[in-house]
Amino acid sequence: MPITDTTLIARSLKARLFSTVTTVAVVGLGVALMLVLLGMRDAGEKAFSRGKGNMHILVSGAQQDPMVTVLNSVFYSGSPRNYLFITKRDELLANNPLAWAIPTQLGDSYRGLPVMATTPEFFTLFEPADGAPWRFAQGEPFDAPFEIVIGAEAARIRGLEMGDRVSLTHGTPKRGEEAHVHEEFVYEVVGVLEPTATLHDRAVFSDLTSSWILHAHDRRLNESGPDISLTTEADLIDEDRKITGLYARVLTRPGMALSAIYQSAFNTLRQDPTITVAAPDQEISKLFTIVGNIDQIIVALAATVLVVGAITVMLVLYQAMEQRRRQIAVLRVLGCTKPRIFGLVVTESAIIGAAGAGVGILLSVLGARVVADIMYRRLGLVIEPGFEPRIVLGMAVGTIALASVAGIIPAVSAYRTSVIRNLRPAA
Amino acid sequence: MAGSNADTKTPETTHAGALEITDLAFAYPGQREPLLEIASFACGAGEQVLLAGRSGAGKSTLLNLVMGLLDPTRGSVRVAGRDLHRLSGAARDRFRGRHIGVVFQSFHLLHGFTALENVMMPLAFSDIPAKEHEARARALLEELDIPRAGALPENLSIGQQQRVAVARALACEPELVLADEPTASLDPENGIIAMDLVQRVCRQHGAALLCVSHDPSLVDRFDRSLNLAELNTASPAAHTQTA
Numbered sequence: 140m141p142i143t144d145t146t147l148i149a150r151s152l153k154a155r156l157f158s159t160v161t162t163v164a165v166v167g168l169g170v171a172l173m174l175v176l177l178g179m180r181d182a183g184e185k186a187f188s189r190g191k192g193n194m195h196i197l198v199s200g201a202q203q204d205p206m207v208t209v210l211n212s213v214f215y216s217g218s219p220r221n222y223l224f225i226t227k228r229d230e231l232l233a234n235n236p237l238a239w240a241i242p243t244q245l246g247d248s249y250r251g252l253p254v255m256a257t258t259p260e261f262f263t264l265f266e267p268a269d270g271a272p273w274r275f276a277q278g279e280p281f282d283a284p285f286e287i288v289i290g291a292e293a294a295r296i297r298g299l300e301m302g303d304r305v306s307l308t309h310g311t312p313k314r315g316e317e318a319h320v321h322e323e324f325v326y327e328v329v330g331v332l333e334p335t336a337t338l339h340d341r342a343v344f345s346d347l348t349s350s351w352i353l354h355a356h357d358r359r360l361n362e363s364g365p366d367i368s369l370t371t372e373a374d375l376i377d378e379d380r381k382i383t384g385l386y387a388r389v390l391t392r393p394g395m396a397l398s399a400i401y402q403s404a405f406n407t408l409r410q411d412p413t414i415t416v417a418a419p420d421q422e423i424s425k426l427f428t429i430v431g432n433i434d435q436i437i438v439a440l441a442a443t444v445l446v447v448g449a450i451t452v453m454l455v456l457y458q459a460m461e462q463r464r465r466q467i468a469v470l471r472v473l474g475c476t477k478p479r480i481f482g483l484v485v486t487e488s489a490i491i492g493a494a495g496a497g498v499g500i501l502l503s504v505l506g507a508r509v510v511a512d513i514m515y516r517r518l519g520l521v522i523e524p525g526f527e528p529r530i531v532l533g534m535a536v537g538t539i540a541l542a543s544v545a546g547i548i549p550a551v552s553a554y555r556t557s558v559i560r561n562l563r564p565a566a
Numbered sequence: 567m568a569g570s571n572a573d574t575k576t577p578e579t580t581h582a583g584a585l586e587i588t589d590l591a592f593a594y595p596g597q598r599e600p601l602l603e604i605a606s607f608a609c610g611a612g613e614q615v616l617l618a619g620r621s622g623a624g625k626s627t628l629l630n631l632v633m634g635l636l637d638p639t640r641g642s643v644r645v646a647g648r649d650l651h652r653l654s655g656a657a658r659d660r661f662r663g664r665h666i667g668v669v670f671q672s673f674h675l676l677h678g679f680t681a682l683e684n685v686m687m688p689l690a691f692s693d694i695p696a697k698e699h700e701a702r703a704r705a706l707l708e709e710l711d712i713p714r715a716g717a718l719p720e721n722l723s724i725g726q727q728q729r730v731a732v733a734r735a736l737a738c739e740p741e742l743v744l745a746d747e748p749t750a751s752l753d754p755e756n757g758i759i760a761m762d763l764v765q766r767v768c769r770q771h772g773a774a775l776l777c778v779s780h781d782p783s784l785v786d787r788f789d790r791s792l793n794l795a796e797l798n799t800a801s802p803a804a805h806t807q808t809a
Contacts, residue, residue: 474663
């Protein structure tokens, strides 16, 4: 095999393998960070948007922050502070162009998982991802008190199956707190849902009436002491029939995502001081505007890592040139031209950049999978990181270009190596 | 000047002397008096010339001028019929690699490259077809009795390292071989062996040899021996400035 420029570069990289590997790793880390952040940014927003499904408007108790109510009611982050009475739903349906308004009540839990009390319409009218209705892996929606339906992930992590009988906890006990489990009321699992790639997968859905009964029982205990009979639907009074939210959809033509009357309906609803009205789409966008600012800082940090990587390439190569001056001088005597020496060093730098980009792309794919897995397991957020080929290619080309630029200073140093001075015999 | 024929052997250059120096003067920047002034010096094709001289006399400077690493203040240095200093930087580098072989005092073998690769290195920068490189290098190593072509220089004996250096100098079949103090780092016995080798191989390959040394024992081995002091008409004061 003849000696080529590739041979010369490969031997140079091999001669200082440790610094080559370290430099490639630093560049790769910068590339991976950038790609993961860029890939996850859109995926994160998509993941959040998915949970609100085909709902247009979220209604909740008065005087609450709309974003907080969306986080509470769609993403199960905490419980809404204020409540409404179920009669409000009928009033809103009667006076506004709403296709449906499904009552929800949050606040209870099952072994750390959120419980959403609702009506069977939740499974027939509401679609967790727009255009993709609920599908049952087993069973069907509840149609009687004390029946529950389990989200796919909730079933998996708590090992629940059809026919299992469980008791729910009042509220969500914080770490160290004793759970107030309503053992007197037993629920039966009547359905297990297919995964929807939303946070609903981690929830337990119970019949709304049974939730009212459960809370009415607490009321009756407070009022009459421990010797009361087990509460039934007959014991419910109007004040027991509370809800924490309404998933509502404005009337639309079949097949249309939104209608012209949406905005006027939204504005009319907002004038009602007894409720908080939120447009989940807008609130998610607002959330991502805030997140976006932090995101920009992180992207800037990743870019800094990348630039630091390029500087490392420059320093490593410059140091290598200092150590290889005699070798460069010998190559010049043997016929290697100055421009060729310059080209060899810049190419070596570009190769480090290319290797770093390759390592970075691999790391980013693995990293994104790990992050997506953690997000799903911890939060139930299904993030599908999208690596647009355009971005990946741009990143690779950019990294190689940056590394090539970083190689210019060492290359100039090599170009200017004095043959005479460096071939003098050692004293 | 730089041209495509700069590193090829044209009929014009084949019959020329290996080295012709005419009206040469050289002074380092800032020096008023030249360090070297040589009216005329020639080394014929295949001729072996010893250039002796005390330390600081300008022997290495003369070699650097002949290699085209320094530019003369005046005059010309023609190697294989080409005025080296009229070639541009890159063309001069290519010409040097192709037409001048150099045996360094301390060999300067490239670490990280095998003996075979060291010998192939000047071929890589030449216009000699790539498919011939390995065969040429292997033939030279065999001729110089280096059985371990794949060994790294640090794993070879001093004598073997010198033989690899000589093979490398002759890889491109140059018209001129420059040997810079080839015996300086060797004991007398090995010095003789080394000189025998360099001279024999140059003779076999038809290359002229210009050997620079301050070792007086080498005088009788060459076709011609000169003292640089006899050639150099520059003022001795200039030598002391650089010595």
